[in-house]
Amino acid sequence: MVDDDDDNFELPDLPIYDKGPPPDCPICGDPMKFIDGDWACVDCNGELLGPETG
Structure with a gap:
């Protein structure tokens, strides 16, 4: 059952x-x-720099 107040x-x-x-x-x-x-240097860290996904 969905409560209408949940969207307000x-x-x-x-x-x-x-x-x-x-x-x-x-x-x-x-x-x-x-x-x-x-802070991070993209050039020095290479292409593996980014958010962890797993």
Whole structure:
């Protein structure tokens, strides 16, 4: 049985976090990217950098 009141709610807005400017990679010196909640250098970490899927 489905309650009609279950669909009558709104989610709060997500907060926006100011991360500031990206730090430079200690290996190559290029600016890093914010990936999965932390700074990472895509070029130095290769194509295997990304969210874990399993």
